[in-house]
Amino acid sequence: MSEVKMTVNGKAASGKVEGRTLLVQFLRENLKLTGTHVGCDTSQCGACVVHVNGQAVKSCTMLAVEADGAEVSTIEGQAAPDGTLNTIQQAFQDHHGLQCGFCTPGMVMSAAALLKDNPKPTEADVRHYLDGNICRCTGYHNIVKAIMAASGQDVSTIAAE
Amino acid sequence: MPKDSGIGASSKRREDIRFLTGEGNYTDDINVNGQAYVYFLRSDVAHGTLNSVDTTAAEGMDGVVKIFTGADFEQVGSVPCGWQVTDKHGEVMQEPRHPVLAHGKVRHVGEPIAAVVAETLEQARDAAEAIEVDISELPAVIDMKDAVKDGATKVHDDLTSNLCYDWGFVEENKGAVDQAFKEAAHVTTLELVNNRLVANPMEPRVAVGDFSRGTGEHTLFTTSQNPHVIRLLMGAFVLGIPEHKLRVVAPDVGGGFGTKIFHYQEEAFVTFAAKACNRAVKWTSSRSEAFMSDAHGRDHVTKIELALDKDNNFTALRTDTYANMGAYLSTFAPSVPTWLHGTLMAGNYKTPLIYVNVKAVFTNTVPVDAYRGAGRPEATYQLERLVDKAAHELGVDPIKLRRQNFITEFPYATPVAVEYDTGDYIATMDKLEEMADIAGFAARRKESEAKGKLRGFGVNCYIEACGIAPSNLVGQLGARAGLFESCTVRVNATGGLVVMTGSHSHGQGHETSFAQVVADMIGIPEDMVEIVHGDTANTPMGMGTYGSRSLAVGGSAMVRATEKIIAKATKIASHLLEASESDVELKDGAFTVAGTDKSVAWGDVTLAAYVPHNYPLEEIEPGLEETAFYDPSNFTYPSGAYACEVELDPETGVVTIERFSAADDFGNIVNPMIVTGQVHGGLAQGIGQALLENCSYDSDGQLLSASYMDYAMPRASDLPMFDVDHSCQTPCTHNPLGVKGCGEAGAIGSPPSVVNAVLDAMRSGGSTVDHIDMPVTPHRVWEAMNR
Numbered sequence: 001m002s003e004v005k006m007t008v009n010g011k012a013a014s015g016k017v018e019g020r021t022l023l024v025q026f027l028r029e030n031l032k033l034t035g036t037h038v039g040c041d042t043s044q045c046g047a048c049v050v051h052v053n054g055q056a057v058k059s060c061t062m063l064a065v066e067a068d069g070a071e072v073s074t075i076e077g078q079a080a081p082d083g084t085l086n087t088i089q090q091a092f093q094d095h096h097g098l099q100c101g102f103c104t105p106g107m108v109m110s111a112a113a114l115l116k117d118n119p120k121p122t123e124a125d126v127r128h129y130l131d132g133n134i135c136r137c138t139g140y141h142n143i144v145k146a147i148m149a150a151s152g153q154d155v156s157t158i159a160a161e
Numbered sequence: 162m163p164k165d166s167g168i169g170a171s172s173k174r175r176e177d178i179r180f181l182t183g184e185g186n187y188t189d190d191i192n193v194n195g196q197a198y199v200y201f202l203r204s205d206v207a208h209g210t211l212n213s214v215d216t217t218a219a220e221g222m223d224g225v226v227k228i229f230t231g232a233d234f235e236q237v238g239s240v241p242c243g244w245q246v247t248d249k250h251g252e253v254m255q256e257p258r259h260p261v262l263a264h265g266k267v268r269h270v271g272e273p274i275a276a277v278v279a280e281t282l283e284q285a286r287d288a289a290e291a292i293e294v295d296i297s298e299l300p301a302v303i304d305m306k307d308a309v310k311d312g313a314t315k316v317h318d319d320l321t322s323n324l325c326y327d328w329g330f331v332e333e334n335k336g337a338v339d340q341a342f343k344e345a346a347h348v349t350t351l352e353l354v355n356n357r358l359v360a361n362p363m364e365p366r367v368a369v370g371d372f373s374r375g376t377g378e379h380t381l382f383t384t385s386q387n388p389h390v391i392r393l394l395m396g397a398f399v400l401g402i403p404e405h406k407l408r409v410v411a412p413d414v415g416g417g418f419g420t421k422i423f424h425y426q427e428e429a430f431v432t433f434a435a436k437a438c439n440r441a442v443k444w445t446s447s448r449s450e451a452f453m454s455d456a457h458g459r460d461h462v463t464k465i466e467l468a469l470d471k472d473n474n475f476t477a478l479r480t481d482t483y484a485n486m487g488a489y490l491s492t493f494a495p496s497v498p499t500w501l502h503g504t505l506m507a508g509n510y511k512t513p514l515i516y517v518n519v520k521a522v523f524t525n526t527v528p529v530d531a532y533r534g535a536g537r538p539e540a541t542y543q544l545e546r547l548v549d550k551a552a553h554e555l556g557v558d559p560i561k562l563r564r565q566n567f568i569t570e571f572p573y574a575t576p577v578a579v580e581y582d583t584g585d586y587i588a589t590m591d592k593l594e595e596m597a598d599i600a601g602f603a604a605r606r607k608e609s610e611a612k613g614k615l616r617g618f619g620v621n622c623y624i625e626a627c628g629i630a631p632s633n634l635v636g637q638l639g640a641r642a643g644l645f646e647s648c649t650v651r652v653n654a655t656g657g658l659v660v661m662t663g664s665h666s667h668g669q670g671h672e673t674s675f676a677q678v679v680a681d682m683i684g685i686p687e688d689m690v691e692i693v694h695g696d697t698a699n700t701p702m703g704m705g706t707y708g709s710r711s712l713a714v715g716g717s718a719m720v721r722a723t724e725k726i727i728a729k730a731t732k733i734a735s736h737l738l739e740a741s742e743s744d745v746e747l748k749d750g751a752f753t754v755a756g757t758d759k760s761v762a763w764g765d766v767t768l769a770a771y772v773p774h775n776y777p778l779e780e781i782e783p784g785l786e787e788t789a790f791y792d793p794s795n796f797t798y799p800s801g802a803y804a805c806e807v808e809l810d811p812e813t814g815v816v817t818i819e820r821f822s823a824a825d826d827f828g829n830i831v832n833p834m835i836v837t838g839q840v841h842g843g844l845a846q847g848i849g850q851a852l853l854e855n856c857s858y859d860s861d862g863q864l865l866s867a868s869y870m871d872y873a874m875p876r877a878s879d880l881p882m883f884d885v886d887h888s889c890q891t892p893c894t895h896n897p898l899g900v901k902g903c904g905e906a907g908a909i910g911s912p913p914s915v916v917n918a919v920l921d922a923m924r925s926g927g928s929t930v931d932h933i934d935m936p937v938t939p940h941r942v943w944e945a946m947n948r
Contacts, residue, residue, distance in 0.1 A: 028190075034187075044869035047363060134874050138845075141883050145882075
């Protein structure tokens with residue numbers, strides 16, 4: 001077992017982990033941050049996306065020890081301290097960009113990474129970027145619309161949600 | 162002017178807040194103090210004799226609590242099947258025993274052989290690797306037609322063959338149908354495959370069993386669409402635990418799509434093991450495990466024929482289907498190819514004579530059961546591909562041929578035992594033609610051709626039977642359960658309501674839409690109504706959510722319970738107002754006396770119910786809480802017309818969806834935003850079936866598509882923006898809300914129009930191919946165009 005220390009959502013976090021412990025396991029089991037989900041075992045579905053040092057990472061594909069010393073940000077750290085949703089979260093609610101909610105944390109975290117790199121993405125940009133995030137409920141229509149709306153673009157011409 | 166609250170408003174979903182902030186409470190988020198973890202050692206061969214399972218070495222490994230094998234479950238009941246089909250000879254289906262852990266034989270890849278309970282999941286997995294399993298492999302039974310040949314290897318030695326049942330519907334009509342074919346001016350025949358799919362909710366299944374020696378109570382936390390059904394099936398038929406000692410909790414569930422209806426052996430295992438180990442036991446499925454243990458969907462092989470007269474009127478329809486059951490009968494498996502499929506074969510058409518034959522077959526594959534649409538997509542696909550083929554053979558417009566044969570008068574009794582209450586197939590087709598901009602298609606095709614691409618247009622109609630189901634009817638059809646729904650409405654002293662429903666929400670947004678209905682009925686803000694679901698400890702016995710039934714059946718129970726509340730509250734109000742009850746009415750959250758300005762607020766009445774100082778105690782009890790059970794008198798019949806436009810690259814065979822239009826008739830609508838979202842999701846699954854998804858076994862029964870590396874889930878870049886309309890509304894006549902259900906429509910209605918569009922594109926490139934099987938992959942398209 002080794003000791004890992006990292007900053008998670010702005011707070012210091014530490015714990016003892018095995019070499020094989022994945023970052024997602026550390027977040028869910030050690031830190032009880034269960035908003036980050038596991039939907040597959042082949043790094044395809046993206047339900048586990050978090051940010052590590054500002055980069056979107058599939059936390060099922062990174063060992064906890066690799067994140068030692070890193071700044072980690074998860075879905076639990078996205079809303080304001082008073083609970084106000086951030087722009088992307090609010091857009092997902094406004095445009096019905098989620099149904100069962102299981103893929104949603106990963107979608108929100110991926111969307112944040114996309115908009116950081118590409119503040120005004122086209123529909124095609126968004127769809128391409130979401131290749132690593134699978135949703136089985138929404139057909140993506142409202143997810144794409146929500147992300148474009150969160151970028152400040154007018155989505156009123158896209159068919160109704 | 163759109164409403165901003167209540168029935169008809171696109172109220173934002175209240176459940177989104179917890180899902181968007183990581184505060185959802187999914188089953189894998191639940192940990193019980195002191196829990197152990199189970200890892201299932203699963204069969205890696207499809208069929209074999211289990212000679213021995215030696216756990217000696219594994220038992221001594223670090224962290225191992227206890228190891229279970231099939232022998233530990235010999236005295237435990239079989240995982241039950243909830244539907245018994247009677248075949249065309251009047252015999253009941255063949256029904257094999259389904260053990261919790263394999264015993265004597267293994268019958269599909271993924272069947273659990275042993276279960277290791279250990280302190281950690283890693284230790285359980287490590288120990289499972291040390292279990293020595295001796296299996297003599299047997300020939301695998303995979304192809305359905307081979308499976309029912311004389312002399313075929315049997316999946317179950319104690320059954321007479323691999324034929325579960327041979328069902329004829331309606332058997333008495335067979336002679337007349339055959340005669341109509343003899344007299345037909347034209348017969349169109351089509352052979353097709355409805356590809357095997359895996360439902361793949363993004364949340365894999367999870368089960369946590371707990372047991373208290375102090376109280377003798379069992380608790381099961383599970384990813385279920387219907388916790389009460391699991392409690393009854395597992396308690397009564399597998400483990401022998403009475404309901405009052407068994408609590409089943411299905412908290413936030415991350416998608417179901419049918420595959421979380423069924424009772425699975427992992428649920429029985431953790432419940433059993435928690436008592437045996439005297440500590441909680443948790444199982445979390447990996448995705449690979451999900452592929453080989455979640456019930457699969459579809460998997461029909463069908464020959465269908467349509468007889469037409471000289472004026473192109475449909476005169477008879479005949480189908481012959483092989484339906485894969487897999488190795489065991491999953492909970493509702495026998496009903497899917499029969500009562501959820503045969504009864505829909507009339508579609509939207511007034512074909513007077515129909516005969517459906519279904520042979521259900523056991524194979525060495527994962528059990529097959531209901532997946533979004535369940536039987537109805539299979540019926541729709543056959544019929545709507547067939548009608549398109551007939552139109553091309555006859556040289557008539559496919560839309561015109563459909564319109565000519567539409568049912569136009571309602572109620573309409575089909576020759577396959579159901580009565581459609583309402584519908585307007587002309588209206589949805591009119592709407593679709595407008596949405597799809599058929600007039601502009603020729604220009605769009607030219608644009609595609611200028612880029613070296615082919616463009617195709619396809620349509621289809623659909624009808625579905627939802628709002629499952631009248632209990633007395635399904636009882637006659639072999640259901641071993643009632644299909645009512647329940648609701649308890651508890652009004653608190655200060656006027657807020659807790660609505661406890663037997664329905665279950667796993668993405669459908671019931672917490673929002675159900676609250677809209679109750680708030681609207683009383684005339685109070687939606688946030689005064691809380692919806693509780695998913696826990697047998699605090700909801701009345703209900704049958705859960707599937708078959709687009711929640712609002713039609715569960716919502717109706719909720720309306721009935723709320724009506725009882727209003728009736729009692731009106732009595733209390735009339736006492737407070739010193740008025741005759743018949744003069745008192747509830748409007749906008751207040752009771753008023755007709756023709757006066759006397760009024761008492763909702764909250765004052767509810768307070769009086771719990772602080773009954775000024776109260777007619779001699780006439781009515783204090784308190785304000787009512788329960789209703791609602792059993793529908795008929796199915797509901799949502800319908801619609803869909804159009805797909807594809808672009809096809811003849812160089813590569815790649816097909817892209819350029820436009821997709823859906824005109825649905827769901828009757829009345831409570832939350833248009835949620836309804837549209839349901840259609841979007843259904844369309845993605847239907848398009849996924851048509852273009853991408855295929856669950857594939859090799860001839861040895863090895864599952865070739867057991868991860869997202871091999872099973873093509875639709876991604877964002879595979880799909881277009883959808884054009885969805887539900888303005889055509891013919892309300893259901895037999896439930897109080899006039900609703901029909903919308904959850905499955907997209908998945909039922911979309912595959913045929915996609916394939917019809919692909920074939921249209923291929924024809925425009927000179928191809929004479931008249932059928933292509935799903936999924937319509939680039940490889941299949943290229944081969945079809947170049948053979």
